[in-house]
Amino acid sequence: MPSTLPVGEPVPADGALPQSARKGTGDLGLYLHVPFCSTRCGYCDFNTYTAEELGPGVSRANYLETATRELALMQSVLGNSLRPVTTIFVGGGTPTLLPPAQFATFLDLVRDEVGIAPGAEISIESNPESVDAIDLEKLRAAGFTRVSFGMQSSNSAVLKTLDRKHTPGRVVHAVAEARAAGFEHINVDLIYGAPAESDQQWQESLEAAVALEPDHISAYALIVEDGTKLGAQVGRGEVQVADDDALAIRYLMAEEILSANGMQWYEVSNWEKPGGACAHNLAYWKSQDWWGIGPGAHSHVAGVRWWNVKHPVAYAQALEQGQSPAAAREILTSDQIYDEQILLGLRLRQGLSVSELTPAGLARGTDAVVEGLLEPADFEHGRAVLTLRGRLLADRLAVELLSL
16 A cells, blocks of 8 residues: 655644745745556555545546646745746656646646746656557647656566566657657666566666667666565565665666766666756755645645645545645754755765765765775765765665764
8 A cells, every 4th residue: 555654743724834934945846746557566655546446536537627726725825935846747656647638738727827937847757558659749749848657677577576567668669759759858767676587687677778768767676665565475475576785786787787878877776868867856855845736745845844645535625625735744953954965965976065064974974985985086075975885875874974
């Protein structure tokens, strides 16, 4: 089942922000969550629902009409600090289960009511089997500039263990159709460490992804989440997933193959060709402001983070009653803001300024250079930047920089 929401303090019925957060400045992103999937993948822990799981009372046909009510709430809550959005990301779920015309209407409303900054990145996620050439042409015409396909693997057996429904060949056609439709920015997602996946199969998936010539590739280690079908299978001993050593080998393979084909890492799990980085995700990693629309969506504005109720029915009911659909929020302390700055910033290719480290953290960073976890030349010039080995231990090192 979908993941559990965190615990926080109540949100006012009108969604009003504390006075301290009413003067948000800088870039503002917009995330739209589409919670529908045709089937549930066995490893998925996202807040998504199939038709059978939703039951009566929720319709794809009027979902974006409901979402526009939260867009109006966003305008009301942000007030004078509302500014044109610089990025829009439509994720899910499988957004492309909805007709392109609905997204065109939604983007038109954002342009008219909020504003979209010139040159804004507008992304949409898609499963390869959920979209065709005509859909992609319509999405591009609506204003989308970037599309992300859930490829996961080029091997049919691996796709089957992940409960993916597309064939490897469908990804090839989908990417070609997106490029023909005029999408300059195309991402493919890969997952490594699936049950019974071999190093050879992973290498073939990497090579197949590179052959598609996207300007962005994401490669994520499979995480076994409690409450998922895969989690239950692993718990019963029916399947085994890759251990940490195997995952490290797969990561090193990804770096070798992707870098050899003109791609550079800019975040631990993400590689780009020049100009291909995802601006919306960078905003998350840099703790910029964004508003998340949809059930279970998270938002962050000027040090206040909140999250919506998970179920689409409860979400729609709150908005119909003129209330915020937020389930709870937290006002970040200076310590929390600092911790996230280190934890997230260290994952980026640009790294951290060593001036942001405490004296103890700076000493640990100096040791990390000796251990081969941070780049010596960058550290000498005032930046803490992960080496390849450091990327394998990024989370541990970040905690160590904070805990001293």
